[in-house]
Amino acid sequence: MLKEINIQTKCDHCGETCDETGPLNFCCNGCKQIYLLLKDSDLTQYYDIEKHPGVSRYNIVPEDLEYLKETDAVLKILSFRDEKLSKVNFKLPAIHCASCLYLLENLPKLHAGISNCTVNFLEKKAYITFEHDQIELFELVSLLYKIGYEPELNFSKLHEEKNTTVDRSLLLKIGVAGFSFGNIMLLSFPEYLGFADAASSYYLGYINILLALPVFFYSGYGYLSDAVKNIKQGNLGIHVPLAIGMITLFLRSVYEILSTTGEGYLDSFAGFVLFLLIGQWFQDFTKKSIAFDRDYRSYFPIAIQVLSENSWISKSIDKIEVDEIIKVRSGEIIPCDGELIAGNAQIDYSFVTGETTPKSMSIGEPIFAGGKQTSSSIEIKVSKTVDQGYLTQLWQESPFKEAKSSKAELLLNNISKYFTWTILAIATLTFLFWIFVDVSTAFRSITAVLIVACPCALALSVPFILGNATRILGKKEFYARSTETLEKLLDIDTIVFDKTGTITENKSMNAAFIGNPLSATDRDIIFSVTSQSSHPLSTAISQEINGTLRSVSNYVEVPGKGIIAECEGKLVKIGSASFILGAENNDERNVIIEMSHQIIGHYTFEKKLRRNISNIITNLSSYKLALLSGDNERERSRMKEIFPEGAVLNFEQSPKDKLKYIKELQANGASVMMVGDGLNDAGALKQSDVGMVVSEDNNTFTPACDAIISSDRLAGFIQILDYVKKLKVALIGAFIIAFLYNFIGLGFAVTGNLSPIVAAILMPTSSITIMVYGLLVSKWLSLKLL
Amino acid sequence: MKIILLLIGVSLVLALGFLFAFFWAVKDGQYDDDHTPSMRMLFEDDNKTK
Numbered sequence: 001m002l003k004e005i006n007i008q009t010k011c012d013h014c015g016e017t018c019d020e021t022g023p024l025n026f027c028c029n030g031c032k033q034i035y036l037l038l039k040d041s042d043l044t045q046y047y048d049i050e051k052h053p054g055v056s057r058y059n060i061v062p063e064d065l066e067y068l069k070e071t072d073a074v075l076k077i078l079s080f081r082d083e084k085l086s087k088v089n090f091k092l093p094a095i096h097c098a099s100c101l102y103l104l105e106n107l108p109k110l111h112a113g114i115s116n117c118t119v120n121f122l123e124k125k126a127y128i129t130f131e132h133d134q135i136e137l138f139e140l141v142s143l144l145y146k147i148g149y150e151p152e153l154n155f156s157k158l159h160e161e162k163n164t165t166v167d168r169s170l171l172l173k174i175g176v177a178g179f180s181f182g183n184i185m186l187l188s189f190p191e192y193l194g195f196a197d198a199a200s201s202y203y204l205g206y207i208n209i210l211l212a213l214p215v216f217f218y219s220g221y222g223y224l225s226d227a228v229k230n231i232k233q234g235n236l237g238i239h240v241p242l243a244i245g246m247i248t249l250f251l252r253s254v255y256e257i258l259s260t261t262g263e264g265y266l267d268s269f270a271g272f273v274l275f276l277l278i279g280q281w282f283q284d285f286t287k288k289s290i291a292f293d294r295d296y297r298s299y300f301p302i303a304i305q306v307l308s309e310n311s312w313i314s315k316s317i318d319k320i321e322v323d324e325i326i327k328v329r330s331g332e333i334i335p336c337d338g339e340l341i342a343g344n345a346q347i348d349y350s351f352v353t354g355e356t357t358p359k360s361m362s363i364g365e366p367i368f369a370g371g372k373q374t375s376s377s378i379e380i381k382v383s384k385t386v387d388q389g390y391l392t393q394l395w396q397e398s399p400f401k402e403a404k405s406s407k408a409e410l411l412l413n414n415i416s417k418y419f420t421w422t423i424l425a426i427a428t429l430t431f432l433f434w435i436f437v438d439v440s441t442a443f444r445s446i447t448a449v450l451i452v453a454c455p456c457a458l459a460l461s462v463p464f465i466l467g468n469a470t471r472i473l474g475k476k477e478f479y480a481r482s483t484e485t486l487e488k489l490l491d492i493d494t495i496v497f498d499k500t501g502t503i504t505e506n507k508s509m510n511a512a513f514i515g516n517p518l519s520a521t522d523r524d525i526i527f528s529v530t531s532q533s534s535h536p537l538s539t540a541i542s543q544e545i546n547g548t549l550r551s552v553s554n555y556v557e558v559p560g561k562g563i564i565a566e567c568e569g570k571l572v573k574i575g576s577a578s579f580i581l582g583a584e585n586n587d588e589r590n591v592i593i594e595m596s597h598q599i600i601g602h603y604t605f606e607k608k609l610r611r612n613i614s615n616i617i618t619n620l621s622s623y624k625l626a627l628l629s630g631d632n633e634r635e636r637s638r639m640k641e642i643f644p645e646g647a648v649l650n651f652e653q654s655p656k657d658k659l660k661y662i663k664e665l666q667a668n669g670a671s672v673m674m675v676g677d678g679l680n681d682a683g684a685l686k687q688s689d690v691g692m693v694v695s696e697d698n699n700t701f702t703p704a705c706d707a708i709i710s711s712d713r714l715a716g717f718i719q720i721l722d723y724v725k726k727l728k729v730a731l732i733g734a735f736i737i738a739f740l741y742n743f744i745g746l747g748f749a750v751t752g753n754l755s756p757i758v759a760a761i762l763m764p765t766s767s768i769t770i771m772v773y774g775l776l777v778s779k780w781l782s783l784k785l786l
Numbered sequence: 787m788k789i790i791l792l793l794i795g796v797s798l799v800l801a802l803g804f805l806f807a808f809f810w811a812v813k814d815g816q817y818d819d820d821h822t823p824s825m826r827m828l829f830e831d832d833n834k835t836k
Contacts, residue, residue, distance in 0.1 A: 045830055098825045105826070121822040171812045179805045183798065203791055207798070 014148075015052025034147055041109045046099050053099030054148055067303030067314040068138030076316075077137065077153075085115070086132045090151035092144070095124045103147065111135050111143060126151075155317060155335075155386075156297035170284070174277045177219040180211040181270035185760075187211075191263045192757045205257035205264065212266045216250050220273045238416040238459050241423060245454025246273070252447045265451065268759045272456050275767040283463035283483055292481045292705060299370070299679060300335045300386070304328065307379075317386055329377045336369050336382050337389045343378030347371035370679060410487050411728070412462050415735060416455065423453040430750045448754040452745030457766040461734035462487075464774025469727055472782045477710035478720055485706045488690050489724045494670040495620060496662065496684070499629035501677035502694050503642065504607035505711075509540040515593075515601015522600070523547050525567045526593060529574060532565070533557055537591055538574075541603055562591075570596050606638065612715050614642045619718040624670070628653045628661060630680055659683035679703055719785050730777045734770055741766035 011018045013031035026032040031054060038046055046053060067073050080087035094100070100119075104126050107117040113134030118127045126149075130140055144151055187204045189195075227243030230236065246269070253264030305327040306315040312327060317335045320326065325341065328334050334347070345361035349371045358374045361367060367380055369389035386392060427449040434442035466483035473480060480486055497503055518526070527547035530538040532555055555565040562575015573580055573594040580592045580599070591603045610616075617625065626648040627639055633651050643649060650661065662684045665672050674681065674688035677695070682703040685691030691705040694714060709717065745762050748754040811817065 049829070098828065101822065101825055102829050119822060120819045121825060122819070168812050168817065171817055172809060175805060175808045175812070179801060183801055186797075187794065200790060204794075207794065 010052060011054075012047065012052065013054035015054075037110070037147065038103070041106075043103060043106050043109060046103045049102055050097045050099040053097050053103075066138075067316055068141055069136070070303075070314075070316065072319075073302065073316045074137045081132070084131055084133070085129055086137070087127070087129050088137065088140075089125055089127045090141075090144070090153075091123075091125050092149040092151055093124060094149045095119065095121065095126075100149070104149065107143075110147070111140075114140070153302055154298050155300035155302055170277065170281055173219040173222075174274065174281060176214050177270060177274040177277055180215045180219075181267065181274045184208050184211050184267045184270050188263065188267045188756070188760070192760070201263065202260065205260075208264065208266045209254055209257055212250065212253070212270060215270045215273050216246070219277060220246055223273075223276065235413070236417045236420040237413045238455060241416060241420045241453070241455050242276070242459060244423075244450055245456070248447050248450040249454070252451070263756050265756050265759045268451075268756070268763045271760075271764050272454065272767075275456060275764070275771075276459060279460040279463035279467075279771075283467040292708075300333055304332070304335055320382055320385060322382055322385060324382050326380050326382060327377055328373045328380060330373055330375060332373055334367060334369050334371045334373065334380065335389075336386045337384040338367055338380040338382045340365050340367050341379050341381050344375045345373065345378045346375035348374050410484065411490075411731065412458070416458070419455060419458070423450070426453070426746065426750070445750060448749035449746060451759065452749045452754060452762070453742050454763075455738065455742070456763060457738035457741055457770045458735060460767055460770045461731060461738060461774060464771050465727060465730055465734060465778050468775050468778040469723070469782070472778060472785075473720065473723075476716070476720070476785055477713045478717075479708045481706045485690060486724055486727065488671075488706075489673070489721065490728050491671045492623065492673045492690060492721075494624040494626065494665055494672045496626045496628060496665070496672060496674050496688070498658075498674075498676035498678070498681045498684075499627060499631055499635065499639070500607065502610075502675050503613055503627070503639070504609055509536065509605045510608050511537070511540040511544040511591075511603045511605050513544075513601055513603055518600070520547075521568060522595065524550050525570060525572060525595070526574070528552050528567050529555070529563055529565045529572050533563055537603075537605060538563070540605055541574075541591065544603075606635070609638075609642070610711070610714065616715055616717065617642050618644065620721075626650070626661075626665075628658045628684070630654070655680045655683050659687050662687045676703075716785065723781060723785055726781045727778065730774075730781060733777070734773060737773060738766065738770060741769070 009018055009025045010016065011027035011031050012024050013026055013035055016027040016031075018025055018027035024035070026035065034054060035047075038044060068077075075081065078086050078088050092100075092104070095104070101121055104119050105117055107128065108114045111134075113132075114128060114130045116127075116129040119125070120127070128140065135143075141151060141153070187208055191201055191204065223239055223246060224243050226239040230239050249265050249269040249272070253266045253269060256262035256264045257266075300317060303314045303316045304320070305312045306320065307325040307327070308315075320336060326336075326338070340361050340363055342363070345365075345367065346358040347361060347367065348358045349368070359371075366383070369384075369386070369392065427446050430449050431442050431446040434445050462483060466486050469486060470480050470483055523545050524547040527542050527545040528550045529552055530542040530545075531549065532552060533539075535557075550567055552565050552567045555563070557563050558575070558579065562573060562579035564571070564573050566572065574591060577590065577592055580594050591605075593600050593602060621644045624647075625643055627643060627650065629635065629639075629649075629651050630653055631651060636649060636651060639649050650657075653661070658681060662672055662674060666687070666689075672688045673690040673692060674684045675692050675694060676685055677693055681691075681693075685693065685703060685705045690707060692707040692709055693703065693705040694711050695708050696711050709720075741762065745754070745759075748758055
């Protein structure tokens with residue numbers, strides 16, 4: 001392989017640029033180690049399938065896996081275990097290409113104890129079987145770490161349901177219905193074409209009944225039981241007329257065949273169930289790698305260091321008891337409420353409140369669960385166990401306990417109520433008309449009306465239009481939980497925003513200098529010093545200045561306080577007020593700059609607004625808008641510029657306040673959409689009619705919600721709303737088509753002339769028309785989406 | 787005309803065979819993941835060279 005020396009080379013493992021210029025280059029030792037490991041095991045095909053398939057090992061912090069040695073935790077994580085074999089499944093968020101698949105499925109070559117590994121690519125999951133006397137769980141996990149695929153291990157893993165059997169019954173039902181439909185149709189042909197003599201049609205009828213039985217009792221059973229449920233709730237939803245149609249079709253056909261008065265409509269019956277099932281299957285589509293149901297457990301680690309008889313041991317967090325002392329290291333989430341007893345606490349409560357500037361805490365102050373320690377390790381004396389904590393109590397609130405009740409009746413259900421009554425009225429009238437003429441015609445026509453009015457096509461319109469729209473929107477990085485989410489989106493009149501992470505970006509901040517204008521040299525000095533630090537405020541300052549680097553000496557960083565360094569002969573101090581002035585209780589958000597013992601000014605910070613956010617908000621001004629922020633009032637003026645006149649702006653809102661606000665809006669009859677991003681919005685997201693989460697990338701944790709939108713796509717959100725509105729028109733169009741077919745059918749039925757061949761043509765045609773119409777119209781309307 | 791009933795019987799038995807094959811495939815989990823196998827088939831089969 002030839003390589004130009006001047007061209008920057010890329011790491012052969014992960015594709016990061018690096019300085020080496022050999023035949024094989026690695027950006028860091030971690031990548032090289034993986035390469036060597038794979039080479040030893042003859043797995044270099046990993047590098048042939050995709051270029052630079054690895055994940056950069058540069059920023060990986062080794063995790064403490066000690067807790068995986070505890071039998072208790074192990075048993076909870078494993079999905080199966082007997083004397084010899086253990087089975088476990090892990091979500092590996094790093095899975096992204098064919099090489100990943102190749103490497104993971106060849107895990108048995110890396111360790112003899114692993115007997116099998118199967119990957120589900122779309123779900124990003126690996127199912128691993130291993131012999132636990134040869135390789136223990138923690139060794140397996142560290143092997144996964146070593147090759148760059150960290151499993152997602154958090155508290156919720158301990159609560160996962162075991163041995164969940166996949167529900168495959170829908171596919172089986174479709175299989176049975178398809179089998180019966182095909183065969184009944186085949187056997188009905190001689191009859192339709194007039195080939196059958198009396199004797200053979202007699203047998204054919206019996207075979208048809210046999211074939212139709214499993215369709216009625218197995219494939220169609222779900223619709224019948226749903227209808228019974230609906231009637232019990234006093235709700236004449238779409239399932240009721242469907243079930244009436246199904247039962248009438250089946251019973252009349254069986255009666256005709258057994259009494260040799262006709263050939264029945266069993267082919268229409270089987271086809272009708274088949275189409276309904278196909279619609280259901282089409283609607284059930286969801287993007288498998290996206291989880292909509294995460295709760296606080298997904299945010300917590302599995303285990304934490306606990307002091308036990310003068311040594312630190314790791315313990316799974318549901319076993320932590322009151323008065324125990326836990327150690328929380330930098331970057332870890334605090335799992336339970338307690339009191340700070342040692343260490344320099346700089347706690348980022350952004351999960352809980354939305355405020356990201358870390359809060360300093362002194363010894364003895366209370367610390368709440370959900371905060372993230374940003375400085376060095378701290379020790380906390382636990383005052384409440386995990387389930388009792390401040391954060392977890394949000395989940396004890398009502399919206400998490402009861403299923404979402406939809407105030408807005410769904411469109412289809414609304415229509416089908418009237419539909420059901422109309423059909424029953426027509427059927428009765430027809431019956432009353434014929435009963436005086438001829439009793440048998442009366443029975444024939446009332447059953448024919450119930451059969452032909454069966455809203456099969458109507459029932460297919462939602463799955464095919466909205467189901468297909470859900471898929472199309474998924475490609476545009478707007479993931480809806482179900483088609484119901486789209487239907488609810490139609491009725492929204494109020495949109496409530498969270499500030500941090502929604503209106504503003506989560507990570508980057510704007511720094512602004514206040515003081516006498518800086519000279520070019522001073523700017524470079526501040527730039528050079530702040531570039532050395534990875535503290536978010538330092539990063540913000542150095543990004544703001546972006547000058548030329550000068551050499552810095554005697555650099556000292558006091559975590560959570562500030563920096564002292566020498567540069568260009570000047571002693572520079574950059575840090576908080578208490579650090580530089582020695583003052584207490586000053587605003588910790590400002591950073592003061594001191595050069596050669598003179599204060600020359602300070603920096604203030606604010607979160608960067610999301611790109612185009614004011615456009616996005618202006619476009620939405622036809623809705624009632626509101627903002628709920630955990631932050632304090634200082635942002636009000638900036639938010640006022642973005643939001644139109646009359647929008648409600650509430651600050652200093654706790655997660656419970658947000659939840660309460662949404663409830664109040666709903667009590668006043670509003671249909672509310674909540675747009676948020678973090679755990680602090682979890683209650684509000686759950687309570688609102690549509691809870692949408694803005695996510696920076698698909699791998700970050702999102703709380704339970706109805707829809708997820710990628711932050712890059714937020715600008716196109718108004719178009720998505722527009723698209724959904726047009727879909728409503730399309731849906732009404734589909735309803736009209738469906739009704740037209742019903743009317744044509746009714747024309748035959750009320751006169752008592754619905755022959756099996758007419759039904760056999762009419763019913764599938766109407767279903768197929770709606771399917772094709774639904775697919776085309778949802779695609780066509782989506783062409784205008786960016 | 788009796789022959790047609792025999793033929794229908796044979797065709798039904800065949801069709802039932804396919805239905806059971808479908809059941810077996812679904813229960814075996816072949817329809818659980820319809821994406822990964824399409825990627826897996828592209829790998830070299832180097833197990834045999836060992």
